[in-house]
Amino acid sequence: xxTLDLRREDSVFVLTMANTEQGNMINAEIVEEFQAVLDxxxxxxxxxxxxxxxxxxxxxxxxxxxxxxxxxxxxxxERFAFLLDRFLLRWALLNIPTxxxxxxxxxxxxxxxxxTLDFRLMREDRGWIRFPAIDIKxxxxxxxxxxxxxxxxxxALRDLLLTGKRIGGTEAEGLNIVxxxxxxxxxxxxxxxxxxxxxxxxxxxxxxxxxxMRQDLVRLGNEVL
Numbered sequence: 001x002x003t004l005d006l007r008r009e010d011s012v013f014v015l016t017m018a019n020t021e022q023g024n025m026i027n028a029e030i031v032e033e034f035q036a037v038l039d040x041x042x043x044x045x046x047x048x049x050x051x052x053x054x055x056x057x058x059x060x061x062x063x064x065x066x067x068x069x070x071x072x073x074x075x076x077x078e079r080f081a082f083l084l085d086r087f088l089l090r091w092a093l094l095n096i097p098t099x100x101x102x103x104x105x106x107x108x109x110x111x112x113x114x115x116t117l118d119f120r121l122m123r124e125d126r127g128w129i130r131f132p133a134i135d136i137k138x139x140x141x142x143x144x145x146x147x148x149x150x151x152x153x154x155x156a157l158r159d160l161l162l163t164g165k166r167i168g169g170t171e172a173e174g175l176n177i178v179x180x181x182x183x184x185x186x187x188x189x190x191x192x193x194x195x196x197x198x199x200x201x202x203x204x205x206x207x208x209x210x211x212x213m214r215q216d217l218v219r220l221g222n223e224v225l
Contacts, residue, residue, distance in 0.1 A: 011199035013050040023062035049199035053101035060102045061110025085143040089221045091116035095207045097198035101191035122169035124181035130166035
């Protein structure tokens with residue numbers, strides 16, 4: 001059953017994560033589904049933007065499917081880390097403006113996914129951003145560290161990674177982890193407003209500038225994509 005819903009509203013693609021029973025967790029099957037949707041988006045012509053949101057009332061993306069990955073043979077773990085790296089790089093270098101409409105919790109790989117996006121808007125009243133790797137004894141790949149370097153507040157990033165602390169939308173805005181926090185009833189309309197503005201920009205020029213700002217990721221993308 002598809003876990004993603006892609007629709008287009010004029011010049012804006014709206015991609016909704018709809019695997020509500022699993023909290024939009026990420027596994028190999030979900031990565032493949034995302035990649036197919038991104039193929040469709042990247043293959044379109046003309047100026048546009050993309051909003052990534054969730055249909056879950058409390059969760060945006062709860063991260064890697066730990067029950068699934070621990071059930072896989074040990075030799076597969078490295079392969080999945082490579083697939084996850086490619087997935088994150090694909091998002092970070094997408095040839096279209098991207099806006100995260102963060103409707104609730106963004107944990108682990110879900111927080112990394114949010115970090116790849118050009119702009120992040122989060123509800124102010126509910127939901128946490130958290131990188132729990134320190135507490136579940138996981139480490140980050142070089143690609144993931146380069147993704148994390150997109151966050152401008154180095155001190156906040158240090159605290160988030162080394163303590164595993166969680167922060168809500170208002171605090172995340174104050175730390176420049178998200179661009180805006182707003183009431184949930186205004187969140188989607190504000191994300192669409194921003195996306196519509198970005199969709200008016202020349203797509204090729206926007207992509208060239210974005211890639212120029214993310215040259216380390218472009219280099220890594222040339223190696224693994």
